[in-house]
Amino acid sequence: MAELTAADSWTGDFLADQGLLTAEQLNEAELLAERWGTNLPDVMLARSWFDADTYFQLLADRFNLEYVRLGEQPADPELLQEAEVSAYMEQLTIPWRRVNGRMVVATARPGPEAIVFCRSRWGADFDMVITRKGDIQAAVQTVFSARYSHGAVFDLAExxxxxxxQTVFMPWQIVTAWLVVTLAALALIAAPVPTLILLNIIMSVFYLGNFVFKGVLVWAGGLQQDNRARELDAAARMLRDEDLPIYTVLVPMFREPDVLPILANALRSLDYPTAKLDIKIVLEEGDHETIDAAVALGLEEVFEIIRVPPSQPQTKPKACNYAFRFARGDYLVIFDAEDKPEPDQLRKVVAAFNRSAENVACVQCRLNYYNRDENWLTRLFTLDYSLWFDLMLPGLERLKVPIPLGGTSNHFRMDVLRELNAWDPFNVTEDADLGIRMTQKGYEVRLVDSTTFEEANVSQSNWIRQRSRWIKGYMQTFLVHSRRPLHLYRTIGFTGVLGFVFFIGGTMMSGLLNPIFWGIFAIWFVSQTGIFDLFFPPILLYISLFNLLAGNGMFIFLTMLAPFRRNWLQLTPFSLTVIWYWMLMSVAAWKGAWQLVTRPFYWEKTEHGLSKHTADEVAKASIKQGAAI
Structure with a gap:
């Protein structure tokens, strides 16, 4: 354990003498500071035992320094340097003003580290004032807001x-698509039957390859998971609190004030030193309802509100691009507003990074739902996610195929995130794109057996809005990463390309093509017409029947297997109704394809808080929120 410094001990005694702390609170804070390897003020502010303004004012009085609120006495913008922002946020110290030729520095963490930092930047000739941590972040945001707002949108594109x-279709892609359609039309005019047979063969082989590939993924994904999970659990338990790094948590929200108590309670429940959490609630500047709700909660000092300036496109990745500039952590994770991560998730991720090669840049945790038994849709959605995250993604990892990340619970190394210009604000499935981009840049993604539970959609129309955005994003991702086929092959290899085609391409294409083949089969089954016989010669007929019966039967069987790892066997019978779920996916796929052409960057908002479980969760969280303040 780290030992308290004399300054920390004096600070605690001073605050107790001033009546801000009880003897019991002081004792608890000292124990936590030693165990966490952090300073005493960070622990006390994380516990929200007293008003931060009162604390910083008393701290300034103790050191005979001035206490300033940077909102009222702003920093000189000429003194702040963009290249130093990460250092400012890490040290919670910025240059404030020059007074009589001397640099005056504002800090929220006075002490030896701040003095060493200041001397390394401005020499020994400086003075110091005290301010709040939130004021440091707000001051930096005020100075660099325009630059960061522009960078959040255009850094990757530039x-x-x-x-x-940002460019949806490259010129050669448009020309190629036009040539393919023109040649197909001419072939249909010149030789309609052979052309339709050829098209039928291509699609049948694609379906067969898709079935086989995903079957292999599930087989590979089920191997040795339990042993890895036990090893990681043991490694996570061995980590000492004092050795854990600062961890940034980004929570992008938009018009979701009702779920804020759930979010705050879930993050408080993390088994991680609270004083080492850097939690940023990322809100649109014009979302006054959610901003007011966040302020009204009176959250602890580890929570900060980042207000994202208005710009287009108004997307989650744009907001994250803006907010991550203010991150203090070595690692960064994104949680959605309604997420409930398992308490030991951050520890497991740190252990996973410690055990991984240097080129591992991201750890993806599993996602699933806490309201899985609410209605038919939530049950099928849970089966879908269980198959995806518990079986298919582990298969991709084992076969070394690029992993399209999920939309939340992605844990990144901050240095790599900065190197890669973070997320693409024009891609509406930004994390899937980033996972592929990381692989092309030589980095790897690892999976960790820790689950974040979310609210499953209870409304089919809301589900279609969400899924159409995901599929549109997969289409964008496929278009972007297929622009340089040879580069793609060189960077991810043959297996990687195969996986990219079937996993990204197959996911979107099957949704688009399924209605066509279902329609053909329905017409044939009802009318027993022989009109399709010309287009299904015997061998092709057998392949098509195999795809229809064995392929779809295999997917139903895999869906039945999906809940076994979690012992949610009550969901298994609903696998037999998955065909209607596939129909909804086709509706979403066609909607996504239409929007790709008409509104490619439109972020279709998914409404949260519709579940009957959400009211109970909010009530429980509000009680705990009241106890925490």
């Missing part, structure tokens, strides 16, 4: 344009 979805 620095690595070939990897940006």
């Amino acid at each position: 620095r690595d344009p070939v990897m940006s979805a």
Whole structure:
């Protein structure tokens, strides 16, 4: 354990003498500071035992320094340097003003580290004032807001344009698509039957490959998971609190004030030193309802509100691009507003990074739902996610195929995130794109057996809005990363390309093509017409029947297996109704394809808080919130 410094001990005694702390609170704070390897003020502010303004004012009085609120006495913008922002946020110290030729520095963490930092930047000739941590972040945001707002939208497009979805279709892609359609039309006019047979063969082989590939993924994904999970559990338990790094948590929200108590309670429940959490609630500047709700909660000092300036496109990745500039952590994770991560998730991720090679840049945790038994849709959605995260993604990892990340519970190394210009604000499935982009840049993604539970959609129309955005994003991702086929092959290899085609391409194409084949089969089954016989010669007929019966039967069987790892066997019978779920996916796929052409960057908002479980969760969280303040 780290030992308290004399300054920390004096600070605690001073606050107790001033009546801000009880003897019991002081004793608890000292024990936590030693165990966590952090300073005493951080622990006390994380516990929210007293008003931060009162604390910083008393701290300034103790050191005979001035206490300033930077909102009322702003920093000189000429003194702040953009290249130093990460250091400012890490040290919670910025240059404030020059007074009589001397640099005056504002800090929220006075002490030896701040003095060493200041001397390394401005020499020994400086003075110091005290301010709040939130004021440091707000001051930096005020000075660099315009630059960061522009960068949040355009950094990737300007620095690595070939990897940006800002250009939806490259000219050669448009020309190629036009040539394919023209040649197909001419072939249909000249030789309609052979052309339709050829098209039928291509689609049948694609379906067969898709079935086989995903079956292999499930087989590979089920191997040795339990042993890895036990090893990681043991490694996570061995980590000492004092050795854990600062961890940034980004929570992008938009018009979701009702779920804020759930979020705050879930993050408080993390088994991680609270004083080492850097939690940023990321809100749109115009979302006054959610901003007011967040302020009214009176959250602890580890929570900060980042207000994202208005700009287009108004997307989650744009907001994250803006907010991550203010991150203090070595690692960064994104949680959605309604997420409930398992308490030991951050510890497991740190252990996973410690045990991984240097080129591992991201750890993806599993996602699933806490309201899985609410209605038919939540049950099928849970089966879908269980198959995806518990079986298919582990298969991708084992086969070394690029992993399209999920939309939340992605844990990143901050240095790599900065190197890759973070997320693409023009891609509406930004994390799937980033997972593929990381692999092309030589980095790897690892999976960790820790689950974040979310609210499953209870409304089919709301589900279609969400799924159509996901599929549109997969289409954008496929278009972006297929722009340089040879580069893609060189960077991810043959297996990687195969996986990319079937996992990204197959997911979107099957949704688009399914209605066509279902329609053909329905017409044939009802009318027993022989009109399709010309287009299904015997061998092709057998392949098509195999795809229809064995392929779809295999997917139903895999869906039945999906809940076994979690012992949610009550969901298994609902696997037999998955065909209607696939129909909804086709509706979403066609909607996504239409929006790709008409509104490619439109972020279709998913409404949260519709579940009957949410009211109970909010009530429980509000009680705990009241106890925490």
